[in-house]
Amino acid sequence: MEKLQAPFAPDEIEWRVGSTNQDKTKGLALAYVTNRAIQNRLDETFGVFGWKNDFKEWKGTSQLCGISVKQNDEWIAKWDGADDSNMEATKGGLSDAMKRAAYQWGIGRYLYKLPSVWCKIKAVGKSYALAETPNLPDWALPKEYKGTKTGNKSTGVEPGEQEGDKPGSTPFNAVEVAKKLFAYAVNKTTLDAEGYKMFRQDLVEARKIATVDDREWTEKDAKIVQAELLKLKK
Incomplete structure (x- = not known):
């Protein structure tokens, strides 16, 4: 479990805007593990064939995700869910539901312990994104990590979509x-x-x-x- 729940590198963390101040100049920075990092962690811990995820629609406006791992020839699942987002609704709901299911396994759960940090924000369409991202504390970094502590660029207030998610905008493995x-x-x-x-x-x-x-x-x-x-x- 220690390997499964270990901190992620900053470039595997995305930031979103939580609450904002009244004049919309600052917002609460919220950290999340990217879905790609979650999948890589599950692959590394259980192997490609040692885990699976399942999705179910719930109440018409929400998505449930179950992450199952194989232990002693038995599949053990943990579930959680999220509401569909206003933009690209189902996609946003699936993405957030998987993040929450991963937290049930302790993946990225340490991020809940991060101190509250208010950062400058910028308007992005009808939403807001962080104009700057906070440094992660040393205890929230992998052992012997020596790179930057700032992580990914900020995503907007709207959950489920991050910079570079548009078709063809970023390379993938x-x-x-x-x-x-x-x-x-x-x-x-x-x-x-x-x-x-x-x-x-x-x-x-x-x-x-x-x-x-x-x-x-x-x-x-x-x-x-x-x-x-x-x-x-x-």
């Missing part, structure tokens, strides 16, 4: 995604043209296993992953 898709499909289809077509048709199910930075795939993304899949097939 195609090799990692391809491996997870391969694991998903290995018992269902061969990785030929028909198999790749299945991935595209069944993208929702595939994304449960291989989420790409909480954003939609572009055609360029798909071609990169297809190339990596072909390498795995050889």
